[in-house]
Amino acid sequence: MKILIKYFALLILLLLATTAFCQVRLPKLVSNGMVLQRDANIKVWGWAAPNEAISIDFINVNYQVQANSNGNWELQLPVLSAGGPYTMTLTASNTITISDIVIGDVWLCSGQSNMAMAMSGVASTYPTDVSNSTNDFIRNFNVPREYEFNTPRTDLTDGYWMKANPTDVLKFSAASYFFAKALYEKYQVPIGLIHASYGGTPIHAWMSEKALKNFPETLAEIQLLKDPTYVNNIVQNDITLENNWNTTLKNNDAGIKNNWKSNATDASTWADITVGFTKKDIGSVWYKKDIIVSSQTASNPSLLQLAILIEEDETYVNGILVGSTNNQYAIRKYNIPANTFVVGKNTITVRLVNNSLTGGFYGSTFQLIGTNETINLAGTWKTKVGYAMPTLATPINLLLKPTALYNSMIEPLKNYVMKGAIWYQGEGNTGKPSLYSIYLRSMIEDWRTLFNNPTMPFLYVQLPNYQAVVANPVESNWALLRESQLKTLSVPFTGMATTIDVGDANNIHPVYKKPVGIRLALAAQRVVYNNQLVVSSGPMYESMKIVNNTIELTFNTLASLLKFKSTGTPVGTHTNFAIAGSNKAFSWAHARIEGNKVIVWNDAIPNPIAVRYAWGQNPAGEKLFNTEDLPASPFRTDSWTIGKQYFLINYN
Numbered sequence: 001m002k003i004l005i006k007y008f009a010l011l012i013l014l015l016l017a018t019t020a021f022c023q024v025r026l027p028k029l030v031s032n033g034m035v036l037q038r039d040a041n042i043k044v045w046g047w048a049a050p051n052e053a054i055s056i057d058f059i060n061v062n063y064q065v066q067a068n069s070n071g072n073w074e075l076q077l078p079v080l081s082a083g084g085p086y087t088m089t090l091t092a093s094n095t096i097t098i099s100d101i102v103i104g105d106v107w108l109c110s111g112q113s114n115m116a117m118a119m120s121g122v123a124s125t126y127p128t129d130v131s132n133s134t135n136d137f138i139r140n141f142n143v144p145r146e147y148e149f150n151t152p153r154t155d156l157t158d159g160y161w162m163k164a165n166p167t168d169v170l171k172f173s174a175a176s177y178f179f180a181k182a183l184y185e186k187y188q189v190p191i192g193l194i195h196a197s198y199g200g201t202p203i204h205a206w207m208s209e210k211a212l213k214n215f216p217e218t219l220a221e222i223q224l225l226k227d228p229t230y231v232n233n234i235v236q237n238d239i240t241l242e243n244n245w246n247t248t249l250k251n252n253d254a255g256i257k258n259n260w261k262s263n264a265t266d267a268s269t270w271a272d273i274t275v276g277f278t279k280k281d282i283g284s285v286w287y288k289k290d291i292i293v294s295s296q297t298a299s300n301p302s303l304l305q306l307a308i309l310i311e312e313d314e315t316y317v318n319g320i321l322v323g324s325t326n327n328q329y330a331i332r333k334y335n336i337p338a339n340t341f342v343v344g345k346n347t348i349t350v351r352l353v354n355n356s357l358t359g360g361f362y363g364s365t366f367q368l369i370g371t372n373e374t375i376n377l378a379g380t381w382k383t384k385v386g387y388a389m390p391t392l393a394t395p396i397n398l399l400l401k402p403t404a405l406y407n408s409m410i411e412p413l414k415n416y417v418m419k420g421a422i423w424y425q426g427e428g429n430t431g432k433p434s435l436y437s438i439y440l441r442s443m444i445e446d447w448r449t450l451f452n453n454p455t456m457p458f459l460y461v462q463l464p465n466y467q468a469v470v471a472n473p474v475e476s477n478w479a480l481l482r483e484s485q486l487k488t489l490s491v492p493f494t495g496m497a498t499t500i501d502v503g504d505a506n507n508i509h510p511v512y513k514k515p516v517g518i519r520l521a522l523a524a525q526r527v528v529y530n531n532q533l534v535v536s537s538g539p540m541y542e543s544m545k546i547v548n549n550t551i552e553l554t555f556n557t558l559a560s561l562l563k564f565k566s567t568g569t570p571v572g573t574h575t576n577f578a579i580a581g582s583n584k585a586f587s588w589a590h591a592r593i594e595g596n597k598v599i600v601w602n603d604a605i606p607n608p609i610a611v612r613y614a615w616g617q618n619p620a621g622e623k624l625f626n627t628e629d630l631p632a633s634p635f636r637t638d639s640w641t642i643g644k645q646y647f648l649i650n651y652n
Contacts, residue, residue: 023049023071024092027154029416031098033161035139035192037417038082038103045074045415048092058088074415082189085136102137104190105183106418108447109176110206110410111425113199114461114516117509119177120170121331124305124365125511129181130166137189138164138180140172143196143413147404149225152208152411161192173197175424175461178517183524194416196409199327202428203439204402206410211446214438218402225401238395245355245392255286255351255386261316263347270382275361284386285359287350289377297370298341305369306332306377308362308507309352316349317341331365331511341370348377355392362507400428406446414450420457420528421447422520426481427463427508433481434642440488457528459495459520460485462633464503464510469620473578473586475642478617482634495523498538498633501625505618519630535560538630539596544611544637550601551579551611551637560626562593575622576614581605584640586612598624610638 026046036042048054048067056063056075067073084102089095109115123130144158162168169177173195180191198205204212212218224230250256259265267288304322306315311328314321318341323334352359366377398404429436440460448456462485463478482500489496497519504510519537526536539555539562546552555562564575577600579589589602589611600611614623614634624632 023047023052024054024090024094024096026090026096026098027412027415028156028159029141029194029413031160033100033139033163034098034102034141035106035161035190036077036080036101036103037106037419038189039079040417041076041079042417043074043076043415044088045072046090047071048073052092054090054092056088056090059086084190102139102190102192104137104192105187106192106194106416107176107180108413108418108421109173109179109193109195109197110421111197111423111461112201112428113197113509114427114464114513115173115175115195115197115422115424116199117174117513118170119172119174120333121509122174122511122513123170123333126514129178129514130169133164133166133169133177133181135164135181135184138177138184138191138193140164140168140177140193140195142171143194143409145198145399145405146408147399147401148407149222149231149398149401149403150228150407152407154412156409156412174513175516175520176422178514179422179520179524180517182518182521186521186525187529194413194418196405196413197424198399198405198409200397200428201400201405201425203425203436203443205400205405206425207403207439207443208406208411208446208450209403211442212402214442222402225398225403231398234396234398241393242355242395245389246353249283249353249387249389253284253386255284255384260286260288260384260386261314261321261349261351262319265349267382267384270384272380273383274380275366275378280358281385281388282354282356282359282391283389285352285354286384286386287352287361288382289348289380291346291348291368291375291377292344293341293346293368293370293375294373295343296372297368297375298339298343300338300371302336302341302371303369304332304334304336304348305365305367306334306350306361307365308332308509309350310354310359310362312353314351316351318346319349336368351386355389356394365511410447411450414452417453418451418456420459420524423458423460424516425460426485430463430477430481433477433484435484436481437484437487440484441491444488444491444494455493457493457495457524458491459497459523459527460488461516461520462486462496462498462500464499465501465505465618465620466503466508466510467505467617469505469618470616473588473612474616476616479615479634480642483636486633486635493527495520495527495536496633497523498631500614500619500634501623501631503618522630535626535628535630537633538626539624539632541613541632541635541637546608547599549603549606549608550599551608553598553600553611553637555596555598555632557596557626560628562596562598563625563627564591564593564622565625565629566622575624576619578612578615579605579608580610580612580638581607582609584610584638586610586615610636610640612636612638 052067080103085100088098176193312326314324368375502512522536525531525534535558543554575591577589577591578586580586589600591600
């Protein structure tokens, strides 16, 4: 035994010694399958022993570099043309080989949940795109979702490059994948996507402390967050509150006590409810639906799709747990093993736990995909409250705090040269929309400084249509935030994709991500690839003129024709134009197209002074498009103060 102990001790010492001499280390981004930026001054960098000499072989050239006294080193590569795959070998006290490197265009893809939404969440909407996705020259790197409040990190904790194929593409951001696909089809150049996003985040989480210098209250909070004890107390308090809440719920849930997951449960007296609902019960709510299944579906694997369930579900088939998700943003897609269903009648049971939000079943895809049949699960379900709870005290999500994600998910990327950035965010700032333009401009400047590229292209998505259609013109924070996004186009080298026609009234995470990616790619063609002939956006409002009892609006159409087109739920016969006189009260208006102009009027308003278009959270009815089917951005001609104007921020 002593001999064995000595042997293992010696082995450990040898391993430690070997590790000590293996000094050269690379950042996570510089790894197998990476995409390097073409036609740019790129570099490879890393860490080594102080003053260690490193030999690097890449594309038939040998380079010699030496680490500095702190062990940092970098290699400036010559400008490279698109191509590959290539291999890079680094030799020092250890040897590292990086294989399958391609040269192309690299894009940073960031934002909140609509950028984070993966292809797995839209696969049922775009099955052909998934099945035909194999392309070795479209690649993706998912940045780990973590926070940091002190020294910005120099590297990521994890991550790897993956190629587009029917399996791995499901892990790609859907919006960014369709963006990359459109660009590759146009230019046949490798596309690399560095995906750094997180659901629910406000813009300030993605900004540096320096970029937030104009917000004193925010800077004060940043200083607090630099104290590890302060942060740890927040974490522990949130854990305690949530654990106590969940324990109380579990101990009192009648559904757990009486085994409501079982098919033996009599749900005939339960209330009826139709999916697509919102239910304000806090605590646990149980749902049941009976379906008839064929022998083929029962004897083979199947797929259960339940769209969006808010917030945490446990889903059962005939009393057997088939899936559970603790994420309100995730599409529920559960693979059901063969023989879980039986021939004939089966019962699907969902226990839904909601601690602070309006819970329910959202979206449109509720179905069971079996063998040679698809069973629609929309319509009526049975429901009963398991146990009602008070609202859980809102946890302090540190990932939403200022600088949290910039320090951990953006700063570590700074040495990696990129073509540009695409951004899909804004929902998290609709509470104070008038400030968003200030934030966005500051963040664009912040990122351009970080990446040492003052003209770094920045393309972004304007908020889509969402929530209930209203019958009459009203004020809207979503409309104001879209206006802030529209104003940001005055920043050089920016582009915007308008998505007012591809949202979902019942789902803040619409599945229609393909047009989003395509429209971002069109903006890239014009802004980044300098194709001035491409029609890259819908009509953009330019000016107004009062002519008698009408207002004449002029648009930049990019040489495309204007047209009206119905989208969403019609509201009367209006065209989303509203007009107002001196009383500032808006009413729906008539509108007609004359060349690149739209004439707007309302016979009841003889002296109009202002027009608004698509001004609302979910504008419906006829909208203004061009012949390329790209929608006009919402806008207003007035500059009247709307709601409360914010000049300082308190994020608490």
